Amino acid sequence: MPLPEKALIDRIRKGISSSRLHYLVRGIGDDCAVLRIPRNHDTLLTTDFTLEEVHFRRAWHAPEIVGRRCLTRGLSDIAAMGGNPLAIFLSLAIPKRLPQSWVDRFMKGFLDLAREFRVPLAGGDTAQSPAGVLADVIVLGSVPRGRAILRSTARAGDGIYVTGELGGAAAALEVLRKSPRKVAARDYPRHFHPVPRIAIGRFLREKKLASSMIDLSDGLSTDLAHICDESRVGARIDENLIPRATVGRPVCQVSPEAALHGGEDYELLFTAEKSKRVPRRILGVRITPIGEITRGRAMTIVKDGVRSKLEPQGWEHFKSDL
Amino acid sequence: MPLPEKALIDRIRKGISSSRLHYLVRGIGDDCAVLRIPRNHDTLLTTDFTLEEVHFRRAWHAPEIVGRRCLTRGLSDIAAMGGNPLAIFLSLAIPKRLPQSWVDRFMKGFLDLAREFRVPLAGGDTAQSPAGVLADVIVLGSVPRGRAILRSTARAGDGIYVTGELGGAAAALEVLRKSPRKVAARDYPRHFHPVPRIAIGRFLREKKLASSMIDLSDGLSTDLAHICDESRVGARIDENLIPRATVGRPVCQVSPEAALHGGEDYELLFTAEKSKRVPRRILGVRITPIGEITRGRAMTIVKDGVRSKLEPQGWEHFKSDL
Numbered sequence: 001m002p003l004p005e006k007a008l009i010d011r012i013r014k015g016i017s018s019s020r021l022h023y024l025v026r027g028i029g030d031d032c033a034v035l036r037i038p039r040n041h042d043t044l045l046t047t048d049f050t051l052e053e054v055h056f057r058r059a060w061h062a063p064e065i066v067g068r069r070c071l072t073r074g075l076s077d078i079a080a081m082g083g084n085p086l087a088i089f090l091s092l093a094i095p096k097r098l099p100q101s102w103v104d105r106f107m108k109g110f111l112d113l114a115r116e117f118r119v120p121l122a123g124g125d126t127a128q129s130p131a132g133v134l135a136d137v138i139v140l141g142s143v144p145r146g147r148a149i150l151r152s153t154a155r156a157g158d159g160i161y162v163t164g165e166l167g168g169a170a171a172a173l174e175v176l177r178k179s180p181r182k183v184a185a186r187d188y189p190r191h192f193h194p195v196p197r198i199a200i201g202r203f204l205r206e207k208k209l210a211s212s213m214i215d216l217s218d219g220l221s222t223d224l225a226h227i228c229d230e231s232r233v234g235a236r237i238d239e240n241l242i243p244r245a246t247v248g249r250p251v252c253q254v255s256p257e258a259a260l261h262g263g264e265d266y267e268l269l270f271t272a273e274k275s276k277r278v279p280r281r282i283l284g285v286r287i288t289p290i291g292e293i294t295r296g297r298a299m300t301i302v303k304d305g306v307r308s309k310l311e312p313q314g315w316e317h318f319k320s321d322l
Numbered sequence: 323m324p325l326p327e328k329a330l331i332d333r334i335r336k337g338i339s340s341s342r343l344h345y346l347v348r349g350i351g352d353d354c355a356v357l358r359i360p361r362n363h364d365t366l367l368t369t370d371f372t373l374e375e376v377h378f379r380r381a382w383h384a385p386e387i388v389g390r391r392c393l394t395r396g397l398s399d400i401a402a403m404g405g406n407p408l409a410i411f412l413s414l415a416i417p418k419r420l421p422q423s424w425v426d427r428f429m430k431g432f433l434d435l436a437r438e439f440r441v442p443l444a445g446g447d448t449a450q451s452p453a454g455v456l457a458d459v460i461v462l463g464s465v466p467r468g469r470a471i472l473r474s475t476a477r478a479g480d481g482i483y484v485t486g487e488l489g490g491a492a493a494a495l496e497v498l499r500k501s502p503r504k505v506a507a508r509d510y511p512r513h514f515h516p517v518p519r520i521a522i523g524r525f526l527r528e529k530k531l532a533s534s535m536i537d538l539s540d541g542l543s544t545d546l547a548h549i550c551d552e553s554r555v556g557a558r559i560d561e562n563l564i565p566r567a568t569v570g571r572p573v574c575q576v577s578p579e580a581a582l583h584g585g586e587d588y589e590l591l592f593t594a595e596k597s598k599r600v601p602r603r604i605l606g607v608r609i610t611p612i613g614e615i616t617r618g619r620a621m622t623i624v625k626d627g628v629r630s631k632l633e634p635q636g637w638e639h640f641k642s643d644l
Contacts, residue, residue: 025364026472029552031402031537032366032463034470037359042347044354045367047413047460049449080353091369091458127371131453136413138369138460141354148356150348215353230351 023086024120033123035087037142044141044148046077052132060176063102065185065192066133067109069264073217074139075117075196076266080215081141082149082205085198087122088114089138093129106133117198149205149270152230154212158271158293160235161278163200163285165190166220167254168245170262175248187249194266200282201268209278213270219263221299222314227271228299237291237310239303260301261313345408346442355445357409359464366463366470368399374454382498385424387507387514388455389431391586395539396461397439397518398588402537403463404471404527407520409444410436411460415451428455439520471527471592474552476534480593480615482559483600485522485607487512488542489576490567492584497570509571516588522604523590531600535592541585543621544636549593550621559613559632561625582623583635 026034037043050070052058061069071088078085090110094103114121119139172191175183185192197215204210212231214223220242228235244259246252254262271293272278280287294300299310348356359365372392374380383391393410400407412432416425436443441461494513497505507514519537526532534553536545542564550557566581568574576584593615594600602609616622621632 025468026470030473031399031535032368032405032470034403034465034472035365035367036467037365043357043359043365043462045357045409045411045445045460045462046354047411047445047447047458049413049415049447049458051415051449051452053452054449077353081356083354087367089367089369089460091371093371093373093456123367123369125369125371125458127373127376130373130375134415134456136369136371136447136458138367138411140365140367143356145358146347148348148352148354150356151352213353 021120024122027120027122033087033089035122035140037086040145041142042145042148044078044081044083044143045138046074047136047138048073048077050135050137052134060180063105064109067106068113069194070135070137071110071113072194072196072266074137075113075198076215076217078139078141079196079198079201080149080213080268081143082147082201082210082213083141083143084202085117085119085139085141087140088119089122089140090124091136092124093127093134095129095132098133143205147205149201149210149213150230151212151214151227154227154231154233154271154293155273156233156293156295158211158273159278159289160224160237160269160271160291160293161287161289162216162220162243162267162269163197163282163287164265164267165243165245165286166216166265166267167258167262168247169194169264170258171245171247171254174258184249188247190245190265194264196266197268197285200285203282204270209272209276210270211273213268216265216267216269217263219261219314220259220269221261221310222312223269225299225312227269228297232297234294234296234298235291236294236300236302239301241288241290243286243288263314343442346444349442349444355409355411357444357462359408362467363464364467364470366400366403366405366465367460368396369458369460370395370399372457372459374456382502385427386431389428390435391516392457392459393432393435394516394518394588396459397520398537398539400461400463401518401520401523402471402535402590403465404469404523404532404535405463405465406524407439407441407461407463409462410441411444411462412446413458414446415449415456417451417454420455465527469527471532471535472552473534473536473549476549476553476555476593476615477595478555478615478617480533480595481600481611482546482557482591482593482613482615483609483611484538484542484565484589484591485519485604485609486587486589487565487567487608488538488587488589489580489584490569491516491586492580493567493569493576496580506571510569512567512587516586518588519590519607522607525604526592531594531598532592533595535590538587538589538591539585541583541636542581542591543583543632544634545591547621547634549591550619554619556616556618556620557613558616558622558624561623563610563612565608565610585636
């Protein structure tokens with residue numbers, strides 16, 4: 001890891017409480033980070049790009065929020081395996097004229113979330129970007145050996161469940177597009193202050209409740225298709241059962257389309273065998289059954305008794321705008 | 323790991339021989355990759371950005387060469403710890419109008435090198451880039467527990483050594499700047515076809531020869547400064563001893579400046595206790611003693627008997643141009 005922007009790295013280093021974690025043998029400051037994964041555990045690794053104008057806009061998102069959201073994506077992937085996050089790596093490229101205060105506030109949002117989950121920043125890379133802020137976030141985690149909850153292990157007959165409420169993040173984006181100045185971050189918490197569901201993922205794994213799992217980053221219709229593709233099964237869900245987020249001021253419920261196709265809620269979508277008793281709440285978060293895994297490969301959706309084909313129409317960020 | 327560019331991921335997947343490696347429990351296709359690190363081994367992780375116009379130019383570098391060079395950076399970091407590479411992750415953002423053939427050829431160079439070292443591509447992310455090609459390469463490796471060779475463990479009195487010859491990559495860049503069309507890749511192998519020194523790093527670790535190590539990515543003067551900083555020592559090197567690369571046609575030796583400050587040779591710089599007998603060649607590659615670690619924190623260079631202060635003046639890519 002060369003350090004072309006030493007000043008930036010120095011600032012990042014200073015921002016990190018020198019956490020003395022037994023498994024972090026060597027963090028920032030060598031060619032590689034050196035980690036000691038717990039005995040009888042598998043290693044998890046996920047990488048996620050966050051690009052300006054693709055995943056966020058400087059005019060719409062405070063730097064702290066950009067920092068928090070880009071780390072949420074990686075932590076949410078660890079949650080979706082039932083894993084524990086162990087270390088974070090940040091590759092950050094910034095344009096020449098970006099104010100230092102933007103970077104400082106970005107790092108604050110990023111590190112505040114890291115601290116919430118007690119995960120150290122253990123390395124990364126920095127560079128000067130030719131256009132816009134580019135962040136690639138890598139999260140390394142662990143899970144007891146052979147216990148990772150995969151996308152590919154759903155079986156026909158399993159129930160389909162989601163955590164929390166859906167569509168809140170997409171609804172925020174819709175309002176941002178129309179009148180960015182009128183959006184108060186506190187009225188759209190799932191967009192501006194997403195919380196990765198690490199503890200729920202771990203609970204589902206420890207209690208052996210989930211037969212397969214994915215996080216809702218691309219949108220329910222697309223992420224359910226990922227489970228169906230990888231497990232070679234189909235699914236039938238009931239639109240009336242999908243828990244819709246309430247957002248805005250005055251408060252209202254998001255559209256069924258936002259809940260079905262909107263991305264970046266970072267809730268969990270999982271399946272469970274019929275014989276399992278899945279609680280209605282886990283750690284204070286609502287758990288909702290929305291349908292069933294089926295034989296064959298088709299996805300269908302039922303609304304008021306009428307069945308139709310469900311196509312993945314999930315999230316493509318700002319694609320419609322650009 | 324969302325897949326916003328499914329077509330690209332599908333192409334990347336196709337390019338991968340479905341390697342059934344015992345330690346790769348789950349590769350591309352889930353929220354995280356799942357790996358089983360060998361027992362009693364520590365985990366190594368490194369991330370390196372490769373950005374168009376910063377680390378390469380499309381007009382100067384064939385896509386295969388860009389692919390090879392960006393992976394070399396990561397593998398070389400694993401070599402510098404004495405480690406074994408286990409899995410590679412590629413986050414790749416490409417501009418809308420990039421020809422598909424460029425991506426295919428980039429992936430060919432990338433995967434050819436991965437295959438040389440038998441390391442599978444186990445995941446990553448893709449996105450549309452607002453400007454230029456952006457790659458973030460993550461390499462995960464392992465090393466027997468507690469045996470990683472760090473930068474911070476050089477001691478006064480240790481000898482300083484380098485592998486191979488230095489300055490060849492910088493010399494290529496100098497010629498590319500002047501007359502890019504006249505540069506034949508075969509005349510500058512260290513720039514166009516770098517080889518990470520994985521086997522030599524492992525040899526030095528297995529034989530317990532190296533007291534500290536770093537790879538030469540930023541240039542000898544800068545990378546030696548990294549060892550001195552992290553180990554809280556100084557160094558004295560002899561300019562006449564630095565092995566200079568021979569490049570070009572007709573063949574000539576690079577300047578002392580290129581060998582001293584030029585980056586991206588991806589050779590290894592290591593220190594060894596005086597009592598160790600360091601071979602003159604390891605696995606066919608020349609090993610050259612160039613000086614000694616000293617007390618105090620100063621770096622000095624001796625030339626024809628005259629001693630002067632050595633400042634880190636290493637690599638900053640195309641900074642002088644942009």
